[in-house]
Amino acid sequence: MNSRLPRFIQTNPSLALFALMATALSGFGQTFFISIFGSSLRDTFELSNATYGTYYSLATLCSAIVLVRLGTIVDRWSLANTITLALGLLGASALMLGTAAHWLLLIPGFFLGRLGGQGMMTHIGFTAASRYFERDRGKVMALTVSGLPLSEALLPAAGGLILAAWGWRSPWLLGAAFLFLLALPLMRWLARDARHPSEFRSHTHEDGDGASASGFTRRQALRDPGLYMALPGVLAVPFTVTAILFHQTAIAEIRGWSLEHIALAFSGYALGHFLMLFVAGPLVDRIGARRSLAMGLYPMVAGLVVMALTHAVWTPFLYLALTGMSQGFAGTAGNALWPERYGVAHIGAIRSLAQAAMVLSTSASPVLAGLALDAGVTPAGLGLTLAGATVAASLMLLLVPDTPSSSTP
16 A cells, blocks of 8 residues: 555655654644634633733743753653643633633643644654655655645634634534544654654664664754854744734735735635645755755745735735745744754654744744834835845855864764
8 A cells, every 4th residue: 555655655654644644633622723813812802902912922931941841751752652642731721712711721722822833843853754754754744734735724613613603612612622632643643653762862773764763952952163154044934924914904905905805815825835835845856955955945035026016906915925935934944944954753852842932933023023013114125125125034044054163973
Protein backbone atom coordinates (compact mmCIF):
# COMPACT_ATOMS: atom_id res chain seq x y z
CA MET A 1 0.00 0.00 0.00
CA ASN A 2 2.86 2.38 0.81
CA SER A 3 4.16 2.05 -2.77
CA ARG A 4 1.11 3.97 -3.97
CA LEU A 5 1.95 6.94 -1.77
CA PRO A 6 4.24 9.79 -2.84
CA ARG A 7 7.87 8.86 -2.22
CA PHE A 8 8.41 11.56 0.37
CA ILE A 9 5.89 10.09 2.83
CA GLN A 10 6.48 6.38 2.17
CA THR A 11 8.98 6.21 5.05
CA ASN A 12 6.26 6.75 7.64
CA PRO A 13 2.78 7.68 6.36
CA SER A 14 1.33 7.62 9.89
CA LEU A 15 3.69 10.34 11.09
CA ALA A 16 3.19 12.37 7.92
CA LEU A 17 -0.57 12.32 8.56
CA PHE A 18 0.08 13.08 12.24
CA ALA A 19 2.02 16.25 11.33
CA LEU A 20 -0.69 17.36 8.90
CA MET A 21 -3.47 16.73 11.44
CA ALA A 22 -1.60 18.54 14.22
CA THR A 23 -1.46 21.80 12.25
CA ALA A 24 -5.06 21.39 11.08
CA LEU A 25 -6.35 20.81 14.63
CA SER A 26 -4.49 23.90 15.81
CA GLY A 27 -7.30 25.86 14.13
CA PHE A 28 -9.40 25.60 17.28
CA GLY A 29 -6.90 27.98 18.91
CA GLN A 30 -6.16 30.19 15.90
CA THR A 31 -7.44 33.72 15.40
CA PHE A 32 -9.27 32.83 12.17
CA PHE A 33 -11.62 30.56 14.17
CA ILE A 34 -11.88 32.49 17.44
CA SER A 35 -12.62 35.74 15.57
CA ILE A 36 -16.03 34.52 14.35
CA PHE A 37 -17.26 34.60 17.97
CA GLY A 38 -16.12 38.19 18.62
CA SER A 39 -19.47 39.91 18.29
CA SER A 40 -21.28 37.24 20.31
CA LEU A 41 -18.76 37.34 23.15
CA ARG A 42 -18.73 41.14 23.26
CA ASP A 43 -22.52 41.29 23.34
CA THR A 44 -22.93 38.53 25.92
CA PHE A 45 -20.42 39.99 28.36
CA GLU A 46 -20.96 43.67 27.43
CA LEU A 47 -17.38 44.29 26.40
CA SER A 48 -16.06 47.09 24.21
CA ASN A 49 -13.90 46.33 21.19
CA ALA A 50 -10.84 47.71 22.97
CA THR A 51 -11.45 45.67 26.13
CA TYR A 52 -12.10 42.48 24.21
CA GLY A 53 -8.97 42.98 22.12
CA THR A 54 -6.90 43.67 25.23
CA TYR A 55 -7.98 40.41 26.87
CA TYR A 56 -7.15 38.47 23.73
CA SER A 57 -3.74 40.11 23.30
CA LEU A 58 -2.92 39.54 26.98
CA ALA A 59 -3.78 35.84 26.69
CA THR A 60 -1.69 35.55 23.52
CA LEU A 61 1.33 37.24 25.09
CA CYS A 62 1.15 35.00 28.15
CA SER A 63 0.93 31.91 25.96
CA ALA A 64 4.08 32.97 24.11
CA ILE A 65 5.99 33.32 27.38
CA VAL A 66 4.87 29.92 28.64
CA LEU A 67 5.61 28.28 25.29
CA VAL A 68 9.32 29.05 25.59
CA ARG A 69 9.53 26.60 28.51
CA LEU A 70 6.66 24.23 27.75
CA GLY A 71 7.75 23.72 24.16
CA THR A 72 10.89 21.90 25.25
CA ILE A 73 8.86 18.87 26.35
CA VAL A 74 8.84 17.64 22.75
CA ASP A 75 12.52 16.81 23.29
CA ARG A 76 11.81 14.84 26.48
CA TRP A 77 8.33 13.30 26.19
CA SER A 78 7.04 10.74 23.74
CA LEU A 79 5.11 12.11 20.78
CA ALA A 80 1.91 10.47 22.05
CA ASN A 81 2.22 12.17 25.44
CA THR A 82 3.01 15.60 24.03
CA ILE A 83 0.00 15.52 21.72
CA THR A 84 -2.16 14.41 24.65
CA LEU A 85 -1.12 17.47 26.62
CA ALA A 86 -1.65 19.84 23.70
CA LEU A 87 -5.09 18.46 22.84
CA GLY A 88 -5.96 18.52 26.55
CA LEU A 89 -5.16 22.24 26.69
CA LEU A 90 -7.11 22.88 23.49
CA GLY A 91 -10.12 20.84 24.61
CA ALA A 92 -10.10 22.53 28.03
CA SER A 93 -10.11 25.90 26.28
CA ALA A 94 -13.14 24.97 24.17
CA LEU A 95 -14.95 23.64 27.24
CA MET A 96 -14.15 26.74 29.29
CA LEU A 97 -15.26 29.16 26.56
CA GLY A 98 -18.41 27.16 25.84
CA THR A 99 -19.49 27.22 29.49
CA ALA A 100 -18.16 30.66 30.49
CA ALA A 101 -20.59 32.41 32.82
CA HIS A 102 -18.43 35.50 33.40
CA TRP A 103 -16.08 37.56 31.25
CA LEU A 104 -13.16 36.71 33.56
CA LEU A 105 -13.25 33.15 32.24
CA LEU A 106 -12.52 34.41 28.73
CA ILE A 107 -8.93 35.20 29.66
CA PRO A 108 -7.91 31.68 30.76
CA GLY A 109 -10.05 30.28 27.96
CA PHE A 110 -8.17 32.30 25.36
CA PHE A 111 -4.85 31.54 27.05
CA LEU A 112 -5.38 27.76 26.95
CA GLY A 113 -6.55 27.93 23.34
CA ARG A 114 -3.65 30.06 22.15
CA LEU A 115 -1.12 27.95 24.07
CA GLY A 116 -2.58 24.60 23.02
CA GLY A 117 -3.55 25.58 19.48
CA GLN A 118 -1.40 28.26 17.86
CA GLY A 119 1.43 27.37 20.23
CA MET A 120 1.75 23.66 21.01
CA MET A 121 -0.20 21.97 18.20
CA THR A 122 1.67 23.73 15.40
CA HIS A 123 4.93 23.33 17.33
CA ILE A 124 4.40 19.57 17.68
CA GLY A 125 3.37 19.16 14.03
CA PHE A 126 6.38 21.02 12.65
CA THR A 127 8.75 19.34 15.11
CA ALA A 128 7.52 15.90 14.04
CA ALA A 129 8.02 16.81 10.37
CA SER A 130 11.51 18.10 11.21
CA ARG A 131 12.64 15.22 13.39
CA TYR A 132 11.28 12.14 11.64
CA PHE A 133 11.80 13.14 7.99
CA GLU A 134 15.32 14.03 6.90
CA ARG A 135 14.98 13.07 3.24
CA ASP A 136 12.54 15.31 1.33
CA ARG A 137 11.98 17.35 4.48
CA GLY A 138 10.78 20.32 2.43
CA LYS A 139 7.97 18.31 0.86
CA VAL A 140 6.89 16.86 4.21
CA MET A 141 6.98 20.35 5.71
CA ALA A 142 4.79 21.62 2.87
CA LEU A 143 2.33 18.80 3.57
CA THR A 144 2.33 19.78 7.26
CA VAL A 145 1.75 23.45 6.47
CA SER A 146 -1.22 22.52 4.27
CA GLY A 147 -3.12 21.68 7.45
CA LEU A 148 -3.50 25.41 8.09
CA PRO A 149 -5.35 26.37 4.87
CA LEU A 150 -7.39 23.18 5.28
CA SER A 151 -8.41 24.34 8.74
CA GLU A 152 -9.00 27.90 7.49
CA ALA A 153 -11.38 26.54 4.87
CA LEU A 154 -13.40 24.25 7.16
CA LEU A 155 -13.46 25.47 10.75
CA PRO A 156 -14.78 29.05 10.42
CA ALA A 157 -17.50 27.93 8.02
CA ALA A 158 -18.58 25.03 10.24
CA GLY A 159 -18.42 27.15 13.37
CA GLY A 160 -20.43 29.93 11.76
CA LEU A 161 -23.18 27.57 10.63
CA ILE A 162 -23.45 25.96 14.09
CA LEU A 163 -23.40 29.39 15.74
CA ALA A 164 -26.25 30.60 13.53
CA ALA A 165 -28.32 27.49 14.24
CA TRP A 166 -27.75 26.90 17.96
CA GLY A 167 -25.92 29.89 19.42
CA TRP A 168 -22.29 30.73 20.09
CA ARG A 169 -21.71 28.21 22.89
CA SER A 170 -22.57 25.17 20.78
CA PRO A 171 -19.53 25.24 18.46
CA TRP A 172 -17.21 25.33 21.45
CA LEU A 173 -18.93 22.45 23.24
CA LEU A 174 -19.07 20.33 20.10
CA GLY A 175 -15.43 21.21 19.45
CA ALA A 176 -14.45 20.02 22.94
CA ALA A 177 -16.27 16.72 22.38
CA PHE A 178 -14.59 16.28 18.99
CA LEU A 179 -11.11 16.98 20.40
CA PHE A 180 -11.44 14.65 23.39
CA LEU A 181 -13.42 11.80 21.86
CA LEU A 182 -12.16 11.63 18.27
CA ALA A 183 -9.02 13.68 17.71
CA LEU A 184 -7.13 12.54 20.82
CA PRO A 185 -7.45 8.76 20.22
CA LEU A 186 -6.65 9.22 16.51
CA MET A 187 -3.53 11.29 17.14
CA ARG A 188 -2.22 8.92 19.81
CA TRP A 189 -2.72 6.02 17.39
CA LEU A 190 -0.87 7.81 14.59
CA ALA A 191 2.04 8.49 16.98
CA ARG A 192 2.25 4.90 18.18
CA ASP A 193 5.45 3.99 16.30
CA ALA A 194 7.33 7.26 16.73
CA ARG A 195 10.78 6.87 18.24
CA HIS A 196 11.30 8.59 21.57
CA PRO A 197 13.14 11.94 21.25
CA SER A 198 15.85 10.73 23.63
CA GLU A 199 16.98 8.26 20.95
CA PHE A 200 18.14 11.21 18.84
CA ARG A 201 20.51 12.31 21.62
CA SER A 202 21.62 9.09 23.31
CA HIS A 203 24.06 8.03 20.63
CA THR A 204 25.03 8.82 17.09
CA HIS A 205 23.00 6.82 14.63
CA GLU A 206 20.92 7.27 11.54
CA ASP A 207 17.20 6.82 11.17
CA GLY A 208 15.41 5.22 8.25
CA ASP A 209 15.95 8.36 6.20
CA GLY A 210 19.60 8.74 7.08
CA ALA A 211 19.01 11.51 9.65
CA SER A 212 21.96 12.19 11.89
CA ALA A 213 21.35 12.30 15.61
CA SER A 214 23.73 15.22 16.15
CA GLY A 215 22.31 18.65 16.79
CA PHE A 216 22.83 21.98 18.48
CA THR A 217 21.31 22.70 21.87
CA ARG A 218 19.19 25.81 22.29
CA ARG A 219 22.02 27.47 24.24
CA GLN A 220 24.44 26.80 21.39
CA ALA A 221 21.93 28.08 18.83
CA LEU A 222 21.46 31.28 20.84
CA ARG A 223 25.20 31.93 20.54
CA ASP A 224 24.98 31.78 16.75
CA PRO A 225 24.73 35.31 15.20
CA GLY A 226 23.08 33.70 12.18
CA LEU A 227 20.00 32.97 14.31
CA TYR A 228 19.37 36.68 14.82
CA MET A 229 20.07 37.47 11.19
CA ALA A 230 17.59 34.82 10.03
CA LEU A 231 14.81 35.52 12.54
CA PRO A 232 13.51 38.74 10.87
CA GLY A 233 13.04 36.80 7.63
CA VAL A 234 11.17 34.02 9.43
CA LEU A 235 8.92 36.53 11.21
CA ALA A 236 8.37 38.89 8.25
CA VAL A 237 5.36 37.06 6.79
CA PRO A 238 3.40 36.32 10.01
CA PHE A 239 4.06 39.87 11.28
CA THR A 240 2.96 41.53 8.03
CA VAL A 241 0.03 39.21 7.27
CA THR A 242 -1.41 39.66 10.77
CA ALA A 243 -1.07 43.45 10.57
CA ILE A 244 -2.70 43.68 7.14
CA LEU A 245 -5.47 41.16 7.66
CA PHE A 246 -6.39 42.43 11.13
CA HIS A 247 -6.90 45.94 9.73
CA GLN A 248 -8.33 44.83 6.40
CA THR A 249 -11.72 46.39 7.07
CA ALA A 250 -10.12 49.76 7.92
CA ILE A 251 -8.07 49.64 4.71
CA ALA A 252 -11.19 48.69 2.74
CA GLU A 253 -13.13 51.65 4.16
CA ILE A 254 -10.34 54.06 3.21
CA ARG A 255 -10.17 52.65 -0.31
CA GLY A 256 -13.94 52.41 -0.76
CA TRP A 257 -14.05 48.63 -1.11
CA SER A 258 -17.06 46.81 0.27
CA LEU A 259 -16.65 44.15 2.92
CA GLU A 260 -18.21 41.62 0.55
CA HIS A 261 -15.55 42.51 -2.03
CA ILE A 262 -12.76 41.95 0.49
CA ALA A 263 -14.30 38.68 1.69
CA LEU A 264 -14.37 37.42 -1.90
CA ALA A 265 -10.77 38.52 -2.42
CA PHE A 266 -9.67 36.27 0.43
CA SER A 267 -10.26 33.31 -1.86
CA GLY A 268 -7.19 34.50 -3.75
CA TYR A 269 -5.17 34.51 -0.54
CA ALA A 270 -6.17 30.94 0.31
CA LEU A 271 -5.49 29.77 -3.26
CA GLY A 272 -2.07 31.42 -3.39
CA HIS A 273 -1.21 29.95 0.02
CA PHE A 274 -2.20 26.43 -0.97
CA LEU A 275 -0.73 26.32 -4.48
CA MET A 276 2.64 27.70 -3.41
CA LEU A 277 3.10 24.77 -1.03
CA PHE A 278 3.67 22.55 -4.08
CA VAL A 279 6.48 24.87 -5.21
CA ALA A 280 8.04 25.63 -1.82
CA GLY A 281 8.56 22.01 -0.71
CA PRO A 282 10.60 20.83 -3.73
CA LEU A 283 12.52 24.13 -3.79
CA VAL A 284 13.56 23.72 -0.15
CA ASP A 285 14.84 20.23 -0.93
CA ARG A 286 16.74 21.54 -3.96
CA ILE A 287 18.40 24.79 -2.76
CA GLY A 288 17.86 24.78 1.01
CA ALA A 289 15.44 26.46 3.37
CA ARG A 290 17.33 29.72 3.88
CA ARG A 291 17.62 30.63 0.20
CA SER A 292 14.07 29.44 -0.49
CA LEU A 293 12.70 31.65 2.27
CA ALA A 294 14.63 34.67 1.00
CA MET A 295 13.13 34.17 -2.46
CA GLY A 296 9.67 33.45 -1.08
CA LEU A 297 9.36 36.84 0.61
CA TYR A 298 9.24 38.73 -2.69
CA PRO A 299 5.68 37.84 -3.76
CA MET A 300 4.51 39.57 -0.56
CA VAL A 301 6.76 42.54 -1.32
CA ALA A 302 5.11 42.79 -4.73
CA GLY A 303 1.67 42.47 -3.13
CA LEU A 304 2.40 45.27 -0.65
CA VAL A 305 3.53 47.53 -3.48
CA VAL A 306 0.34 46.72 -5.39
CA MET A 307 -1.73 47.54 -2.31
CA ALA A 308 0.15 50.80 -1.85
CA LEU A 309 0.07 52.10 -5.42
CA THR A 310 -3.23 50.88 -6.92
CA HIS A 311 -6.85 51.47 -5.94
CA ALA A 312 -8.66 49.39 -8.56
CA VAL A 313 -11.35 46.82 -7.84
CA TRP A 314 -8.87 44.03 -8.67
CA THR A 315 -6.25 45.33 -6.23
CA PRO A 316 -7.29 43.27 -3.17
CA PHE A 317 -7.50 40.09 -5.27
CA LEU A 318 -3.95 40.51 -6.55
CA TYR A 319 -2.19 41.67 -3.40
CA LEU A 320 -3.89 39.06 -1.21
CA ALA A 321 -3.02 36.29 -3.69
CA LEU A 322 0.62 37.41 -3.73
CA THR A 323 0.66 37.60 0.06
CA GLY A 324 -0.79 34.11 0.26
CA MET A 325 2.05 32.84 -1.95
CA SER A 326 4.61 34.12 0.54
CA GLN A 327 2.60 32.59 3.37
CA GLY A 328 3.06 29.20 1.72
CA PHE A 329 6.79 29.78 1.40
CA ALA A 330 7.18 31.05 4.96
CA GLY A 331 5.39 28.09 6.49
CA THR A 332 7.45 25.57 4.56
CA ALA A 333 10.91 27.13 4.36
CA GLY A 334 10.71 28.99 7.66
CA ASN A 335 9.99 25.82 9.61
CA ALA A 336 12.55 23.76 7.67
CA LEU A 337 15.27 26.30 8.40
CA TRP A 338 15.84 25.32 12.03
CA PRO A 339 16.42 21.55 11.62
CA GLU A 340 18.47 22.24 8.50
CA ARG A 341 20.73 24.60 10.42
CA TYR A 342 20.82 23.12 13.93
CA GLY A 343 19.94 19.43 13.56
CA VAL A 344 17.05 17.59 15.18
CA ALA A 345 18.35 16.40 18.56
CA HIS A 346 17.11 19.53 20.37
CA ILE A 347 14.81 20.87 17.69
CA GLY A 348 11.87 21.15 20.09
CA ALA A 349 13.70 23.58 22.36
CA ILE A 350 14.94 25.66 19.42
CA ARG A 351 11.58 25.66 17.64
CA SER A 352 9.72 26.66 20.82
CA LEU A 353 11.85 29.80 20.97
CA ALA A 354 11.11 30.62 17.32
CA GLN A 355 7.41 29.81 17.80
CA ALA A 356 7.21 32.10 20.84
CA ALA A 357 8.88 34.88 18.85
CA MET A 358 6.28 34.38 16.12
CA VAL A 359 3.41 34.58 18.61
CA LEU A 360 4.87 37.74 20.13
CA SER A 361 5.30 39.34 16.72
CA THR A 362 1.71 38.58 15.72
CA SER A 363 0.55 40.10 19.00
CA ALA A 364 2.47 43.30 18.40
CA SER A 365 1.81 43.86 14.68
CA PRO A 366 -1.92 44.73 14.88
CA VAL A 367 -1.19 47.24 17.63
CA LEU A 368 1.68 48.87 15.74
CA ALA A 369 -0.26 48.99 12.47
CA GLY A 370 -3.31 50.37 14.28
CA LEU A 371 -1.26 53.12 15.90
CA ALA A 372 0.18 54.00 12.49
CA LEU A 373 -3.26 54.22 10.87
CA ASP A 374 -4.62 56.26 13.79
CA ALA A 375 -1.66 58.63 13.43
CA GLY A 376 -2.64 59.33 9.84
CA VAL A 377 -0.37 56.92 7.97
CA THR A 378 -2.13 55.94 4.75
CA PRO A 379 -2.48 52.37 3.50
CA ALA A 380 0.08 53.32 0.84
CA GLY A 381 2.57 54.43 3.48
CA LEU A 382 1.94 51.34 5.57
CA GLY A 383 2.32 49.03 2.58
CA LEU A 384 5.57 50.59 1.37
CA THR A 385 7.05 50.58 4.89
CA LEU A 386 6.27 46.90 5.34
CA ALA A 387 7.61 46.13 1.84
CA GLY A 388 10.89 47.88 2.62
CA ALA A 389 11.26 46.02 5.91
CA THR A 390 10.59 42.70 4.15
CA VAL A 391 13.25 43.38 1.52
CA ALA A 392 15.73 44.15 4.31
CA ALA A 393 14.81 40.88 6.04
CA SER A 394 15.34 38.95 2.80
CA LEU A 395 18.78 40.49 2.27
CA MET A 396 19.75 39.58 5.83
CA LEU A 397 18.78 35.98 5.14
CA LEU A 398 21.13 35.87 2.16
CA LEU A 399 23.98 37.15 4.35
CA VAL A 400 23.55 34.41 6.99
CA PRO A 401 26.64 32.14 6.96
CA ASP A 402 25.95 28.59 5.83
CA THR A 403 27.51 27.12 8.97
CA PRO A 404 26.51 28.20 12.49
CA SER A 405 29.40 29.96 14.22
CA SER A 406 28.75 28.69 17.75
CA SER A 407 30.63 25.69 19.09
CA THR A 408 30.21 22.39 17.26
CA PRO A 409 27.44 20.21 18.82
